[in-house]
Amino acid sequence: MTDNDPLAAARASLAEGKPSRAVLSLRPYADDLPLPDLVALVRDASRALGADDLAGAADDLLGDIDGPKALYDFGYAAIESQIPFVGVPALRRARGLAPDVLPILWELASALEGAHRHGEAADALRGWTGDLPAWPGRYLIAYNSLAAGDLAGAREALAGLPAPGDPDWGPAHTRVTAMAERAAAAAAAGSLDDSDLRGWHFALHGGVVAHLSPFGFEESMRGRYAFISDDYSYCRTGLERLRSVLETAGRAVDGVMSLPDRDSVILGLAASRLLDLPLLPVDPARPGALVVAYDLDDADPELRGALFERPDGQILFEHAACWVRPAGPAADVVTLLHQTVHRPWGERMRMADVEDPSRGVETVPADGRPEAELAEEVLAAEAMTGENGEDGPPDTVDVLTGFVGAVAGRWARSGRRWRADTPGPVRSSYFY
Numbered sequence: 001m002t003d004n005d006p007l008a009a010a011r012a013s014l015a016e017g018k019p020s021r022a023v024l025s026l027r028p029y030a031d032d033l034p035l036p037d038l039v040a041l042v043r044d045a046s047r048a049l050g051a052d053d054l055a056g057a058a059d060d061l062l063g064d065i066d067g068p069k070a071l072y073d074f075g076y077a078a079i080e081s082q083i084p085f086v087g088v089p090a091l092r093r094a095r096g097l098a099p100d101v102l103p104i105l106w107e108l109a110s111a112l113e114g115a116h117r118h119g120e121a122a123d124a125l126r127g128w129t130g131d132l133p134a135w136p137g138r139y140l141i142a143y144n145s146l147a148a149g150d151l152a153g154a155r156e157a158l159a160g161l162p163a164p165g166d167p168d169w170g171p172a173h174t175r176v177t178a179m180a181e182r183a184a185a186a187a188a189a190g191s192l193d194d195s196d197l198r199g200w201h202f203a204l205h206g207g208v209v210a211h212l213s214p215f216g217f218e219e220s221m222r223g224r225y226a227f228i229s230d231d232y233s234y235c236r237t238g239l240e241r242l243r244s245v246l247e248t249a250g251r252a253v254d255g256v257m258s259l260p261d262r263d264s265v266i267l268g269l270a271a272s273r274l275l276d277l278p279l280l281p282v283d284p285a286r287p288g289a290l291v292v293a294y295d296l297d298d299a300d301p302e303l304r305g306a307l308f309e310r311p312d313g314q315i316l317f318e319h320a321a322c323w324v325r326p327a328g329p330a331a332d333v334v335t336l337l338h339q340t341v342h343r344p345w346g347e348r349m350r351m352a353d354v355e356d357p358s359r360g361v362e363t364v365p366a367d368g369r370p371e372a373e374l375a376e377e378v379l380a381a382e383a384m385t386g387e388n389g390e391d392g393p394p395d396t397v398d399v400l401t402g403f404v405g406a407v408a409g410r411w412a413r414s415g416r417r418w419r420a421d422t423p424g425p426v427r428s429s430y431f432y
Contacts, residue, residue, distance in 0.1 A: 006025065006026055006028075006029040006033070007026070007029075007033055007037055007038075007041065009025060010022040010023070010025050010026050010041055011041065013025060014041070014044060014045055014048065017048075019044075019045035019046075019048040019049050020045070020049065022041065022045050023041070023042060023045045023083055023086065024083070026038065026041070026085075026086070027085050027115075030085050030086055030088065030089055031088060031089050031092075033089075035065065035089055035090065035093065036062060036065055038086065038089065039058045039061050039062055039065075039074065039090070040058070040062060042054065042058050042078070042083075042086055043055050043058035043059055043062065046058060046081075051081055053077050053080070053081075054074075054077045054078065054080075054081045056077075057070075057073045057074040057076075057077035057078075058074060058077075060073065060074070061073070061074040061090065066093070066097060068094045068097045068098040068101065068104065071090045071091065071093050071094035071097070072090075072091065072094050072103070072104055072107060074087065074090045075087035075088070075090045075091035075094065075107050075108070075111055076107055078090070078111070079107065079110055079111050079114055082114075082325075084110070084111040084112075084113075084114030084115045085111075085114075085115040087107070087111040088108070088111045088112060088115060088117070091104060091107050091108040091111055092108060094108075095108055095124075100130070102128075102130070105124065105125070105128055106136075108121075108124055109121045109124050109125050109140055109144075112124060112144075113140070113143075113144055113147075113422075116147075116422050116423060118143075118144040118145070118147035118148035118422065118424075118425075119144070119145075119148035119150065121140070121144040122140075122141050122144040122145045122148060122150070122153060122157075125137055125140055125141050125144075126141060134160070134161055134162055134164075135164045135165075135166065135169050136169070136172075138157050138160055138161045139157075139161060139164075139169070139172055139173070139176060141153070141157040142154050142157035142158045142161060142176050142180070143172075143176050143179070145157055146176070146179050146180065146183060146203070146204065147204060147422045147424050147425070148424075148425055149192075149193075149194060149200070149424065149425030151180075151183060151184075151187070151192075154180055154183075155180070158176070158177070158180055161173075161176075171416060174415070174416075175416070175418060178206070178410075178415075179203060179204055181410055182202055182203045182204075182206060182407065182410045183203035183204075185202075185203075185406065185407040185409070185410045186199035186200070186202050186203045186407060187199070188406060189402070189403050189406035189407055190403060194222075194425050194426055194427070195217075195218075195222050195223075195426060196426065197209060197212060197222050197223035197224065197337075197426045198212065198223070198400075198403055199403070200424040200425060200426050201330075201337075201420070201424070201426075202403075202407055202411070203424075204420070204422065204424045205330035205418065205420040206330060206332070206410075206411070206412070206417065206418070207330045207331050207332055207333060207334055207420070208245055208332065208333050208334070208400075208403075208404060208407075208411065209223070209334055209336070209337060210237075210238055210241035210242065210245065210333055210334065210335050210336075210400060211234070211237055211238065211241065211335050211336045211384070211386070211395065212336075212392065212393075212395045213225045213228075213336065213337075213392070214388035214391035214392025214393075214395065215391060215392070216429075217388075217391065217392035217393065218392075220428065220429040221428045221429060222426050222427065222428050223337070223392075223426070223428075224323055224337040224338070224339075224423075224428040225336060225337065225338040225339065225341075226338075226339045226340070226428070226429060226430055226431055227338070227339065227340045227341075227431075228320070228336065228338050228340070228341050228342070229341075229342045229348060230320060230341050230342060230343055230344050231344045231381075232344050232377050232378050232380070232381035233381045233382055233383065233384055234319075234335065234336065234344075234384070235267060235270065235319060235335075235344065235378045235381065236270075236378055236379065236381040236382065236383045237335065237383040237384045238317075238319050238335030238336070239267070239270060239271055239274050239275075239378070240274070240383045240397075241333075241335070241383075241397065241400055242271070242317050242333050242335075243274065243275060244397050244400060244401050244404075245333050245400070245401070245404050246315070248401040248404040248405050248408065249404055249405075249408040249411055249412075250408065251313075251315065251412065253275075253277065253288060253289055253290040253313070253314075253315055254277070254278075254288045254289060255277050255278045255279065255280035255288075255289045255290070256268050256271050256272040256275065256277050256278070256279055256280065256289070256290050256292055257279075257280045257281070257282045257283065257286065257289050257290065257291050257292065258271070258279070258282070258291075258292040258293075259282060259291070259292065259293045259294075259299050259300075259303065260282060260300070260303075261294070261298055261299060261300075262371060263294030263295065263298065263343055263345075264292055264293045264294045264299070265371045266294070266345065266371045266374045266375050266378065267292050267293075267294050267319055267375075267378070268292040269371055269372055269375035270375040270376075270378040270379050271290065271292050271317070273375065273379055274379060275290070277290065282303070284303065284306035284307050284309070284311075285306070285309075285311055286311060286314065287311035287312040287313045287314055288311075288312070288313040288314060289313075289314055289315075290314075290315050290317060291307065291314065291315070291316045291317065292317050293316070293317070293318045293319070293328075293331070294318070294319050294320060294343070295318065295319065295320045295321065295322065295341065296318050296321065296326070296327065296328030296329070296331070297322050297326065297327045297328065299328060301327075304327065304328040304329075305328075307328060307329050307417065308328075308329045308416055308417050308418070308419075309416060309417070310332075310412070310413075310414055310415060310416065310417050311414065312414045313414075315332045315333065315412055316329070316331045316332045316333075316417065317331060317332065317333045317334075318331035318333075318334045318335075319334070319335045319336070320334075320335065320336055320338050320341045321334045321336070321337055321338070321420070322337075322338060322339065322341075323337040323338065323339065323420065323423060323428070324339050324430055326419055326420050326421070327419075328419070329417035329418065329419060330417055330418060330419065330420040331417075332411070332412040332417075339430050339431065344367075344374075344377075345366060345367040345369075345374050345377075346366050346367075347363060347364065347365055347366045348363075348364050386399065386400075
């Protein structure tokens with residue numbers, strides 16, 4: 001096995017009992033691998049995972065590698081299994097073999113969109129030579145153009161997009177229109193290029209990222225974290241910047257509702273003290289309050305689901321949001337975006353002796369003190385300034401409030417929140 005043989009590396013991971021890693025490791029290479037080899041690997045990994053539908057579709061395709069239906073069924077199963085990048089090469093082949101079959105185009109566009117290859121998805125839809133229905137055709141061109149950072153292409157698609165006749169498409173129409181309006185506001189506030197994480201997160205998802213990671217900014221991360229060992233200083237920074245966002249936007253809240261998990265309760269107690277607001281019972285339908293969550297992925301699914309609807313004046317604050325596969329809605333304010341986070345009060349690893357690395361690492365048990373004591377630790381911590389020096393561009397409070405002041409008219413208005421389901425044109429490295 002060599003470093004330049006991704007299929008051999010994937011096979012090795014499968015042999016080690018890591019079928020998910022085996023498949024995910026092929027994300028950058030799937031389009032260039034021989035399709036039968038890719039499908040066989042996916043079949044074997046799917047069997048190991050008990051994913052019978054995908055394994056069966058892979059078996060069928062291996063028996064009819066140029067059959068448009070078998071290619072379509074495999075691509076569909078890959079999308080349903082949340083590995084759309086695996087479906088792309090099969091659906092591209094199906095498209096070439098059956099260029100006049102519109103359902104194949106829809107699935108190819110869906111696979112490309114799910115793989116965050118939004119420019120390719122828009123181009124595939126534009127390449128249809130027949131009569132492309134406005135819904136979902138032009139809508140998908142507009143959405144994927146925006147997610148690709150192509151404002152001109154999005155404006156062109158939206159100009160020819162009529163109001164949907166089917167009311168089921170109404171929310172999507174509202175969403176893409178709001179995205180375009182926020183993108184225009186963000187473009188006036190900053191560069192809105194492929195390194196403007198704050199601008200694009202606001203444009204696509206409606207939330208304000210309060211803190212940008214300075215680590216690996218130019219090379220790989222662009223303001224997101226892959227792994228972060230959170231500490232009290234990050235928590236204090238998030239709450240201080242939340243206060244600055246609310247003040248700059250002229251938004252008043254009348255109380256704090258923390259989600260009931262321990263991490264959120266700690267932050268909610270600290271927010272209540274810092275903002276001098278009463279603690280309120282959790283009610284997702286209550287207008288005018290501040291909802292505090294540490295990480296929505298850890299929240300009760302029913303409660304998290306209720307937060308997709310934003311009552312008038314309600315603000316949702318999330319401290320640490322997973323940007324890889326978020327389960328909940330995009331918060332109105334989020335401190336930081338992560339792939340993996342360790343809580344300040346949770347179990348953690350540290351060097352046994354910083355002066356003697358040979359002693360290795362040790363496990364520090366979780367801090368079992370009451371939530372109120374840990375909230376005091378948050379309030380006692382010092383917020384970060386954001387003067388990042390050579391580690392990244394300045395991310396001071398003034399930079400943040402300058403952005404918020406420019407986009408406040410489009411921020412956190414009543415209506416549905418949406419999942420932050422794409423990184424958009426600002427790409428970051430992530431790990432298996």
